[in-house]
Amino acid sequence: MAVYTDINEVDLRNFLTAYDAGDLLSYKGIAEGVENSNFLLHTTKAPLILTLYEKRVDRGDLPFFLGLMEHLASRGLTCPLPLPRRDGALLGELSGRPAALISFLEGMWLRKPEARHCREVGAALAAMHLAGADFALKRPNALSLEGWKGLWEKSAARADEVEKGLEDEIGAEMAFFSQNWPNDLPQGVIHADLFPDNVFFLGDRLSGLIDFYFACNDMLAYDVSICLNAWCFEKNGDYNVTKGRALLEGYRSVRALSDAEIAALPTLARGSALRFFLTRLYDWLTTPAGALVVKKDPLEYLGKLRFHRGVVSPGEYGIDV
Ligand SMILES: Nc1ncnc2c1ncn2[C@@H]1O[C@H](COP(=O)(O)OP(=O)(O)O)[C@@H](O)[C@H]1O
């Protein structure tokens, strides 16, 4: 359960007085997620999500994240909306943390997505990229090359505790990317964490996207590569080209991918695998034993990284070249 910061009822009731949110009926911590502390609130009005922003979220970035949700919703994308306080602010403070109330989105995430779901995710990602094009705020990607270096510096010395030889292997990846990371592809607002647990479905229909707390400005095709990693591998580590094809076709049915974006997919996918490997590795080595969170396995992403390292043509992802 991702509840790093606990709340008490008296403080919560006091926090809610700043909102027109109805009277509190119940609240409970949510047993999912790894970044922030989330609670489901029932009030005499609509159900709400209460989020307390934790370690990896910089307070200065919150206007970007909350403003982006408002912007995307205004462009027709289904995503949660922050509930303003009576004074108009979107942020308050609870248990010493910045905190916001967010609308509750109906639906559930898919534990076993199939190719048809991947197609919908691809289309939704492209729709988000188009809808974000005129969002006024900017946020550089804190988890691009420089961020990777920082994580790696803090983890390298203990990497071999996770698998022997990792310090050398990942050191070589870092060297590769410092020379080979694309910088001339189309940029825009990306979600940057569109994993299955951040996409809700009602039946077979995609009902909305959540968790915009890694969103930033970066290469649009990098976001596609994140989805290939998150949606198109099987539990045994095999890449499922049918899912990859569906995701890419779904994306291209809404936004075209240029030849340069397609050619860069193997490098982008290798880089995005490294990015999730590094955050997972860092968390694996540093999360305190008693924390109420399910740690994610860095080795899953090491396997994906190795797969991409061996890809010689983007056609291997299921795209016609
Ligand atoms: N707006 C929302 N509507 C419904 N459920 C939500 C909403 N936001 C979060 N959740 C629930 O909380 C869980 C964790 O949220 P998430 O934003 O992914 O947390 P984290 O940022 O900590 O990873 C989700 O998997 C979902 O079950």
Ligand SMILES: N[C@@H](CCOP(=O)(O)O)C(=O)O
């Ligand atoms: N998707 C990341 C972890 C971030 O978790 P989320 O609950 O915010 O999606 C990973 O799988 O490493």
